[in-house]
Structures are given as C-alpha cells and as structure tokens.
Amino acid sequence: MDTIEYFIDNSSHIADLTIQHLILIGIAIILALIIWVSVGVAIRNKDKTANTILSIGSLFMSIPSVALYGILVTIPFFGLRTRSAVFGLILYSMIPIVRNVYTALNEVDPSIIEAAKGMGMSEKQILKEIQLPLALPVIFAGVRVALVMMVGIATLAVFIGEQNLGQLIQQGISRTRNDMVITGAIMVSIIAIGVDLLIGYLKKKIVSPGLLFDENQGGR
Amino acid sequence: MIQLNKISKTYPGKSSPAVDNLSLEIDKGEICVLVGPSGCGKTTTLKMINRLIEPSSGKLFINGKNAINQNPNKLRQDIGYVIQDIGLFPHMTVAENIATVPKLKDWEQSKIDQRVDELLNLIGLDPENTKDNYPAQLSGGQKQRIGVARAMAVDPPIMLMDEPFAAVDPITRTQLQNEFLSLQKKIQKTICFVTHDIDEAIKMGDKIAILNQGKLVQYDTPENILFNPKNEFVEDFVGSDRSLKVLNLLKVNEIMKENIPTATTDSSAEEVLEKINESRQSYILIIDKEEKLVGYVNKERIKNNKDKNWKDNIKFSQVISSDASLIDALTRLIQNNQSILPVTSDENNLIGIVRLEDIQDRIADSYQAEAELEEPEVV
Amino acid sequence: MTLQEIIDTLINNAPSLIIEHLQLVFLSVGLAILIALPLGILLSREKFKPYLPTIISFFNIAQGVPSLAVIAIFMPILGIGFTSAVVALTIYALLPIIRNTLAGLGNLDQDIIEAAKGMGMPAGKVLLKIELPLALPVIIAGIQTATVVTVGTAILADLIGAGGLGRMIFAGISMFEPARILVGSLLSAIIAISLDQALKYIQTKLTVQFQ
Numbered sequence: 001m002d003t004i005e006y007f008i009d010n011s012s013h014i015a016d017l018t019i020q021h022l023i024l025i026g027i028a029i030i031l032a033l034i035i036w037v038s039v040g041v042a043i044r045n046k047d048k049t050a051n052t053i054l055s056i057g058s059l060f061m062s063i064p065s066v067a068l069y070g071i072l073v074t075i076p077f078f079g080l081r082t083r084s085a086v087f088g089l090i091l092y093s094m095i096p097i098v099r100n101v102y103t104a105l106n107e108v109d110p111s112i113i114e115a116a117k118g119m120g121m122s123e124k125q126i127l128k129e130i131q132l133p134l135a136l137p138v139i140f141a142g143v144r145v146a147l148v149m150m151v152g153i154a155t156l157a158v159f160i161g162e163q164n165l166g167q168l169i170q171q172g173i174s175r176t177r178n179d180m181v182i183t184g185a186i187m188v189s190i191i192a193i194g195v196d197l198l199i200g201y202l203k204k205k206i207v208s209p210g211l212l213f214d215e216n217q218g219g220r
Numbered sequence: 221m222i223q224l225n226k227i228s229k230t231y232p233g234k235s236s237p238a239v240d241n242l243s244l245e246i247d248k249g250e251i252c253v254l255v256g257p258s259g260c261g262k263t264t265t266l267k268m269i270n271r272l273i274e275p276s277s278g279k280l281f282i283n284g285k286n287a288i289n290q291n292p293n294k295l296r297q298d299i300g301y302v303i304q305d306i307g308l309f310p311h312m313t314v315a316e317n318i319a320t321v322p323k324l325k326d327w328e329q330s331k332i333d334q335r336v337d338e339l340l341n342l343i344g345l346d347p348e349n350t351k352d353n354y355p356a357q358l359s360g361g362q363k364q365r366i367g368v369a370r371a372m373a374v375d376p377p378i379m380l381m382d383e384p385f386a387a388v389d390p391i392t393r394t395q396l397q398n399e400f401l402s403l404q405k406k407i408q409k410t411i412c413f414v415t416h417d418i419d420e421a422i423k424m425g426d427k428i429a430i431l432n433q434g435k436l437v438q439y440d441t442p443e444n445i446l447f448n449p450k451n452e453f454v455e456d457f458v459g460s461d462r463s464l465k466v467l468n469l470l471k472v473n474e475i476m477k478e479n480i481p482t483a484t485t486d487s488s489a490e491e492v493l494e495k496i497n498e499s500r501q502s503y504i505l506i507i508d509k510e511e512k513l514v515g516y517v518n519k520e521r522i523k524n525n526k527d528k529n530w531k532d533n534i535k536f537s538q539v540i541s542s543d544a545s546l547i548d549a550l551t552r553l554i555q556n557n558q559s560i561l562p563v564t565s566d567e568n569n570l571i572g573i574v575r576l577e578d579i580q581d582r583i584a585d586s587y588q589a590e591a592e593l594e595e596p597e598v599v
Numbered sequence: 600m601t602l603q604e605i606i607d608t609l610i611n612n613a614p615s616l617i618i619e620h621l622q623l624v625f626l627s628v629g630l631a632i633l634i635a636l637p638l639g640i641l642l643s644r645e646k647f648k649p650y651l652p653t654i655i656s657f658f659n660i661a662q663g664v665p666s667l668a669v670i671a672i673f674m675p676i677l678g679i680g681f682t683s684a685v686v687a688l689t690i691y692a693l694l695p696i697i698r699n700t701l702a703g704l705g706n707l708d709q710d711i712i713e714a715a716k717g718m719g720m721p722a723g724k725v726l727l728k729i730e731l732p733l734a735l736p737v738i739i740a741g742i743q744t745a746t747v748v749t750v751g752t753a754i755l756a757d758l759i760g761a762g763g764l765g766r767m768i769f770a771g772i773s774m775f776e777p778a779r780i781l782v783g784s785l786l787s788a789i790i791a792i793s794l795d796q797a798l799k800y801i802q803t804k805l806t807v808q809f810q
Contacts, residue, residue, distance in 0.1 A: 062795040063788040064751025070768050070784030074777040115307025117272055118380075119321050119370075120296030133311045152665030156755075159772055169671045173758050178675040185668030193660070208311035210354030 003186075006179035014168070018187060021164035024082070024157065025150050025195075028089035032146065036094055037139070040101025041127070050102055057095040065092070065153045069160045085157035092153055093146035100142030104135030136207045144199040151192040155184070165191075221410040222246040222269060222378060227278035228434075229264050237276070238264045240434035246427070248377075249408040253425035255415055257457070261434040262414045266380050269412060270299045282378065297321050300371030300379035300409070304386045306363050308355040314340075314366055315351035321373045339369040342403065361392040368400065372407070381413045385420070394548055397423060402543060418458055422446065422468040423545060430454055442469055463586040467546040467579070475582060476542060476563050478572040482507050485514060489530035493522055505562060505570060506534055513539065513562055513570045539564045542571055546582065549574050612767055612779070617786060620763035623681075623753040624794075627688035628746050635693045636738070639700025640726065651705065658698045666691060666752040674759050684761030688752055692745040699741025703734030736806040743798035750791040754783075764790075 007014065043050040060068070065088065072084040108131050116126045155166030168184030171177070204212070224244045230237040239261040246252040254262040267273040268280065271292045280287040287295055308317050315336045322332045340347040343365040355363060364385065371379055385393045385400075401424065404411070415421055421428050422442045430437045430445065430453075438450040446462050446469075449455040458465065481499040483492045485508050496504045496519045506514045515534040522530050538556045540549050542563050553561055559576045641647070642654055669691045670684070677683035707730060715725045731738075757765030764787045771779030 059792060062747045062791045064754055064784075064791055066751065066754045066765070066768060067784035067787040067791075070771070070780040071788070074781045109305070109307070111303060111305030111307040112309060113307075114272070115301065115303060115367075116309070116320075118270060118296055118299075118301030118303070120293040120298075120324060121320075122293050125324070130309060134309075136311075152667075155665045155667045159769070166665075166667060169667050170758070173671055173674060176674075181668075181671040181674065185664070185672055188665050188668055192664070208354070210311045210313065210356060213354065213356040 002179040003182045006177075007183050014165075014183065014187065017163065017165050017167060018191070020162070021151075021154055021166075021188075021191065024085055024154050024162065024164060025089070025147065028086045028150055028154075029093070029143070029147055031086065032090045032093040032097060033143070035090065036097035037101055040098045040105065041132075043098075043102055044105040044131075054095070054099055054102070057098055060091045061095050065156045066159060068092075069156060073160050081161040084160055085154070085162045088157070089150045089153060092149060096142040096145040096149070097139070100138050101135065104138035105131050107138075108134050133208060134211065137203065137211055140199060140203040140207065144196060147195045147199060148192050151188060151195055155188055221248040221250075221283060222252075222412065223279075223281040224265070224269070225279035225281070227265070227268060227275045227280060229261075229268060229273060230276045237434050239268070239275075241278070242431075242434070242436050244429055244436060244439060246410055246412060248410050250426040251404065251411040251413055251424055252427045252429060253413045253415060253421040254429050254431060255418060255421040255457075256431035256437075258416060259433075260431040262416075262431050263382060264434075265431070266382055266412055266414045269378075269380055270296045270301060272296075297324055297374065298376045298378070300373075300376045302367050302371045302379065302381040302384040304383040306367040306387070308363055308366060308370070310355050313352050313354055314358070317355070317366060318370045318373050320370060325374060327374075335373060339372060342372075342406075343369050344399070360388045361396060364388055364392075364396055365399075368403075372409075377410055379409045379411045381411060383415055384413070386415070386417075398541075398544060398548075400424075419465060419468055419547070422465055423547075430457060432457075463583050464547070466586045467550060467582070470546040470582065471542070472540055472544050472546060472549050472563055472574055473542040475546070475578045476572040476574055477578075480505065480570075480573055482570065483517075484509065485531065489522055489526065492517065492530060493519070496522075505537075505573075507570055511570060512568045513537070513564055516562075537562055539568075540574065541566070546574075546579055550576075550579050553579070607778075613782060613786060616762065616764050616767055616783075617790070619761075620750075620753055620765075620787065620790065623684060623688060623756060623761060623763050624746065624749050624790075627685050627749050627753070628692050628742070630685070630689045631692035631696055631745055631749075632742060634689070635696035635741075636700060638693075639697045639738075640704065640731075642697070643701050643704040651701070655698065655701060658694050658701075662694050662698070666748070667755055670752065670755045670759060679760040681761045684753070684756035684759055687759075688749050688756060691752055692749050695744040695748065696738070696741045699737050699744070700734070703737030703741075704730055706737075707733055736802055739798060739802040739805060743795060743802060746794050746798060747791050750787060750794065754787055 039053065043053060063071075068088050068091065069084055072088055075084075077083070105127075112130060112134070113126060116130050121129070154162075154164060155169060158164060158166035158170045165184050165187050168180045168187070172180030172182075172184060222245070224242055227239060227242050228237050229239040242261075242265060244252070244265075254265055256262050264273055268275045269282070269287075271280075271287065275288070282295070282299075309320070312320075315333075318336045318339055319332045322335060327335075336351060337347040340350055345362065345365060350358075350362075350366075355366075358366065364387075368384070371381075385396050388396065397420065413424055415424070422445070425442055427439060428442055428445045429439045432453055438445060438454050440448070440450075445454065446458060446466055449458060481495055481501075482505045483495045485506060487495075492504060492506075496502070496517075502519050503516050504519075505516050508514055515536045517530065517533045517535070521533040525533060538552050538558065539562045540552055542565075549561055553559070553574075553576050561574045562570055563572045563574060565571055642651070647654065670687050673683060673687040673690070677686055711733070712725060712729060715729045716722075720728070753761075753763050754765035754768060757763055757769055764783045767779050767783035768787075771777065771781075771783060
C-alpha cells in the first residue's frame with residue numbers, strides 16, 4: 001500500500017526518472033548498434049581478428065559494472081555522469097551484438113552465397129541483400145540480450161551521478177524506504193520486459209516471414 | 221557457344237592441377253554432361269565457365285567473346301546457374317527469388333511480374349498459388365523447379381547445372397529429369413551439366429565429357445561412350461551393364477505398340493469376354509467414352525464372377541508417358557510385377573502399350589552389339 | 600590521484616576487503632550450487648517436462664531483474680548485514696545454474712539415454728553415469744556465469760552493510776577519492792576475470808575430454 005501511495009504522490013518525479021533511464025539506454029543502444037554492427041560486418045571474413053575482438057569483449061563482460069564505471073570515472077575524458085554511463089553500456093553490449101552479427105553472417109548457408117555469386121551479384125549486393133537480411137533474426141536476438149542487460153546496468157549509473165530509476169533504489173536503501181526500493185525495482189523490471197516485447201514486435205515486423213516458419217508452425 | 225581452350229586450374233598449395241589443359245567446345249542448343257569420379261575436376265571446370273573459379277591459364281570464349289576480360293558479375297548475369305543445394309533465398313518469396321537477376325539488370329517491375337508468371341507456368345506451377353510463398357513452404361521438387369526457373373529468368377542462352385537433381389529422392393529425380401528434357405526441347409539452351417552418375421549422363425546428355433584427374437578422357441555422344449569407349453577407364457566407368465544403360469537412351473515411343481484392342485465401360489460382360497477372346501490375350505484394357513484409361517480386367521475374373529457387375533473387376537494399372545525412357549518403363553514394370561504397361565498422354569488418353577518382352581528383345585539386341593564390340597579383343 | 604595514494608590504499612585497506620569479498624562470493628556461489636543442482640535435476644525429470652518451457656522462461660525473466668533491485672528487495676525482508684547479503688546473492692546466483700542444468704540435461708542426445716536404459720541401467724545410474732557427465736560442461740558454464748555475476752553483485756552488497764570491495768568503491772565515490780574508486784574497481788575486475796578464466800579453463804578441459 002505504501003508503494004502505491006508513494007507511486008501516486010511522486011508520479012511526475014518517477015516519470016522524469018523513467019524518461020532519463022530511457023534516454024540513457026536509447027543513446028547507448030543507437031551508438032552501440034552503429035559501432036558493433038560495423039565491427040561485426042568488418043570482421044566477418046577475418047577469423048583471427050574476430051577471435052581477438054571477441055575475447056576482448058568477453059573480458060569486458062566479466063568486469064563488474066560498478067567496477068567498470070569506477071574505472072571510467074577516473075579517466076579524465078569520461079568523468080562523472082553521462083559519458084561514462086553511455087560508454088560503459090556500449091562496452092557491455094559489445095559481446096552480444098558483435099558475436100551475433102559475426103556468427104550470423106558466417107552461418108549463412110554457403111550454397112545460398114554461391115547461388116547469389118553465380119547469378120552475378122557483387123560482394124556488396126550479397127552482403128546487403130542476402131547476408132544481412134538472413135542474419136537479422138540472430139542479430140535481433142543479440143540486440144534483445146544487450147538491451148535487457150542495459151536496462152539493469154543503467155540503474156548502477158546512479159553511483160556515478162546519473163539521475164534515473166536506479167536513484168529510487170539507491171535512495172530507498174540509504175533511507176530504508178521500502179516503497180521507493182520496490183517502486184524502482186518494479187519500474188526497471190517493467191522497462192526490461194517492455195523492451196523485450198518491443199524487440200520481439202520489431203523482429204516480427206522487420207524480419208522476412210520466410211525466416212520465421214521454424215518459429216511458428218514450421219513449413220511443409 | 222562455349223569454348224574452353226587449354227584451360228588449367230591449379231589451386232594454391234597443390235602440386236597437381238585440378239583441371240589440366242582441358243579443351244572443350246559446347247555447341248548451341250546442346251546439353252553437354254561433364255561426368256567422372258569425385259575429384260576429377262568436373263565441378264571446377266563448370267565453375268570456370270562463369271568464373272566462380274578463375275582459370276590459372278587458358279582461354280575461355282562464350283558466344284565468340286573472350287570471357288576472361290569481361291566483368292565477372294555481368295558475365296554471370298547472362299549465364300543461368302543451378303546448383304545441387306538450389307540456394308533459394310529463404311527470406312524472399314518465390315517471385316522475388318525468380319526476379320533476382322532481372323532486378324540486377326534493372327528491368328521494369330511490370331516486365332518482371334510478367335516474366336515470373338510466364339516462368340512459373342513453364343515449369344508447371346500455378347503462379348497465383350506459388351509466387352507469394354516462401355521457400356520454407358515448398359517441397360523439395362518444387363524448390364528444384366523454382367531454382368531452374370530462377371536461372372532462366374532473363375532467358376540466358378547458356379545454363380550451368382551442377383548436380384541439379386542430386387538432392388531429391390529417386391522418384392522425384394526421374395520426374396524432374398523428364399520434365400527438364402521436355403522443357404529443353406522448347407527452350408533450346410546451351411547447357412553444361414555436371415553429374416557423378418553415368419546413368420544420368422547418358423539420359424540427359426547430347427554429348428558426354430568424361431573427365432579423370434583433371435583431364436578430358438573422352439568427349440562423345442552417349443552411344444559412342446557406351447559402345448566405342450576410348451580406353452579401359454571409360455569402359456570401367458560406364459560399367460559392365462552397358463546393355464541396360466542403353467535403355468536410358470531409348471524412349472518408350474520407339475517400341476510402343478499402338479492400335480491395341482480395348483473395351484469400353486459401357487459394354488456388357490459378354491461383349492468384353494468376346495473382345496478378350498478375339499485379342500487372344502488373358503486381359504483387356506478398359507477405356508471410357510473419352511478414350512481415357514480406366515484400368516484392365518482379367519478374363520478369368522470375369523468368367524468366375526459372372527453373377528456380379530463385371531466392372532467391379534476392373535483393376536487400376538500403372539502407366540507411363542511416351543517420352544519416358546525405357547529404363548523408367550522397365551523399373552515400373554518390375555516394381556509392379558506387370559508384363560505390360562499402358563502408355564498414356566498427359567490427359568490420360570490411352571496411346572498404346574509397352575511389353576516387357578519387347579524391352580527384353582532390345583536388351584538382347586544390345587548384348588549382341590556389345591559382344592561384337594568386344595570381339596576384336598578376343599581374337 | 601597520485602601513485603603514492605594508490606599504493607597506500609592497496610596496502611592499508613585492500614587485503615581485508617578482498618578476503619571479505621571472496622567470502623561473500625564463495626559462500627553464495629557454493630550455497631547456490633548446493634541448492635540449484637538438485638533442483639535443476641529434479642525439474643529436468645520426465646514429470647516436469649510439460650512445464651519446462653514455462654519454467655525456463657520464468658528463469659529468463661528473473662535473470663532480467665537488475666542486481667541492484669535484487670539486493671534492495673531482500674533488504675526489507677532480511678534486514679542488513681553479511682547474512683542477508685549472502686542470502687540475496689545466493690538467490691541471484693541460483694538462476695544461471697538452474698537454467699544451465701536444465702539446458703544441459705534437456706539437450707542430451709536421447710538415443711544415448713535410450714541406449715543406457717535399454718542395457719538395463721537403473722534410472723539413478725543413468726543420471727549419475729551418463730546424463731550428468733555429459734551435461735557437465737554446460738552446468739559448469741552456468742556456474743561460471745553465476746560466479747562472475749556474484750562478484751559484481753557483491754560490490755552492491757556493501758549498500759546493505761556486507762563489506763567487501765564495495766566498501767572501498769562507495770567510500771571513494773562519496774568522498775570523491777579517485778584512488779579508492781580505481782583500486783576497488785580494478786581489484787574486483789581482476790577477481791571477476793580470474794575466476795571467470797579459471798572456470799572457463801575447467802569447462803574447456805571437460806568439453807575437450809568428451810570430443
């Protein structure tokens with residue numbers, strides 16, 4: 001009951017924090033997509049470079065987020081607040097996005113590539129019209145993982161001065177206010193589930209129906 | 221139309237060439253089948269024609285033009301390409317798949333739509349029901365037909381086919397082979413066809429090129445490959461059952477008996493019996509008013525069941541089309557334990573029959589030819 | 600932030616906090632294994648098969664709850680201190696282990712199990728001698744994820760007074776002493792990476808052994 005009361009009394013503050021939260025994630029995912037999809041495409045034919053890059057990425061993944069933020073804020077360019085927060089989120093999304101782009105591009109059935117080449121498509125046309133559309137479902141899966149992860153990790157950016165839903169939880173803990181903690185936790189979980197649903201919806205809209213038969217009832 | 225002039229290919233890090241100094245000329249409108257054991261260089265040779273594999277040395281002329289100094293993508297857009305795994309694009313509909321090369325060539329959409337319908341009709345699929353389907357919704361045979369249609373989209377004069385029917389089941393394969401042969405009669409493409417199956421080579425080829433270890437061993441008509449093998453390798457590769465293989469070359473209509481006695485469905489039992497007696501057979505084929513085949517009845521069964529309606533004794537029979545090969549006919553006869561096989565048109569009209577004994581006579585004839593062929597060695 | 604400050608922080612504050620941090624991690628992950636493994640095995644049995652997709656998607660959603668929220672939610676119930684932190688961390692670490700146990704046991708080649716049963720092996724033996732050894736690499740991978748996550752979440756445990764390296768980092772943040780933030784962060788990163796690599800090594804060893 002406290003929680004509902006708190007929620008109603010502070011709805012505009014909560015809305016502000018939610019928007020801040022969404023903006024942070026929005027900026028981070030856009031930059032992450034631009035950077036990591038390009039990297040994934042660039043390393044698609046270079047196994048050795050890919051291995052190096054992917055092991056660097058998995059190293060980032062195992063650094064605790066608070067620790068990564070802690071390290072970033074001591075670097076002069078990043079400092080407190082947004083730059084560090086965004087950069088940290090981008091680093092964490094490296095593995096799910098780069099790995100999925102790289103493997104999906106490489107897992108396209110060689111006979112499909114051969115057919116495309118044999119029909120006179122150039123390397124660029126094959127990438128744009130065949131490989132990327134075919135890789136989309138797997139890329140979407142990677143983006144989904146990255147985004148859900150970002151929603152959670154973004155809460156920790158409060159410790160380096162960001163204002164978002166993490167603030168409710170952090171202040172709730174320090175003031176032992178359960179209503180704030182629970183409100184924050186529920187809001188963050190709702191965003192995570194919402195983002196998950198949104199990606200699922202976009203996937204259905206963007207991915208060719210020809211690739212979704214296995215997931216529905218299967219072809220003939 | 222296609223001219224390979226002393227073409228060689230040596231892969232990096234290999235000491236011996238995959239294709240060695242190979243010269244071959246394929247005439248317009250002909251199917252040339254490249255055949256040989258695995259690793260003989262047949263696929264490499266095929267892929268050098270559209271330069272998916274670049275030759276290490278030698279010359280390649282297509283339609284009189286040097287193909288080596290053309291833009292490879294432009295070159296490939298004018299050569300149809302069909303592969304074993306088909307390689308249909310799963311994210312595109314049937315229509316979009318077929319439209320791939322026309323789009324690369326910037327055709328207008330209305331022209332593309334028209335061409336897609338035309339091709340689907342040509343390969344015997346209903347455009348309205350198929351063109352918006354995705355490959356995942358098609359059967360193996362349908363996929364293969366779409367693969368062929370896609371390769372013919374811009375009506376290229378040349379088609380390359382790399383084991384195009386190897387991935388389907390034997391029954392569908394025979395069907396696709398027959399369909400393709402009758403299609404080829406209409407479209408008259410210059411075709412280079414790779415297979416490892418000598419039976420398929422004999423059936424499909426106007427000419428057969430036998431390759432071994434990157435070298436062309438013999439380039440000849442199927443008849444000559446069968447009965448004038450150039451050396452022991454060709455002889456072994458063709459195998460000892462040449463006389464059976466010759467059945468791949470012969471068509472049902474070459475030994476079909478026409479004007480056979482029939483009875484119609486509106487005759488009485490007595491009339492049917494009389495007709496059977498006249499024909500001096502133990503059975504008679506039954507047709508309906510429109511001369512479509514219904515089945516056959518046995519003399520004994522009519523006699524023994526006189527009290528019943530004779531039509532209950534009509535049995536369904538396997539049939540064959542007149543342009544099928546004799547090997548198909550033989551297979552069907554043996555599988556169904558029949559001694560005759562009615563020959564019907566596409567509309568199920570009875571045209572004639574093939575008899576097992578006539579096929580056997582043909583086999584005996586070619587045994588004779590084979591024996592004569594081997595005579596010089598005996599003497 | 601000078602080098603001297605960093606070295607001082609390392610010598611004076613770090614050792615006891617590292618030990619506390621490791622205690623939090625080992626205790627929580629150890630408990631999590633003890634609970635999650637039998638639970639995962641139980642849920643993978645034939646009886647629960649129809650519910651498996653639901654169970655797995657529950658764990659997937661639960662995994663999405665932010666670590667900060669998990670720590671925070673248990674605080675009102677359990678109070679503050681080392682013990683409550685261990686309980687919260689244990690519950691959070693359960694998820695990846697159960698999930699991977701289910702995945703590892705669920706994706707086994709059914710022919711192998713059929714063959715074992717066909718030879719007259721009792722169910723318990725099939726589990727012990729066939730299923731668990733084959734699923735072990737995937738289960739270890741789950742433990743690996745759980746460990747890395749716990750090292751990170753244990754930092755947050757300081758917010759409910761459990762100590763560990765979080766104490767150094769948060770003290771550094773509130774007093775803005777970059778040396779403390781950096782040392783605390785680097786140390787926890789090093790712990791996470793080392794434990795991750797060690798478990799990865801064990802996991803590859805096990806996988807190779809089967810191939």
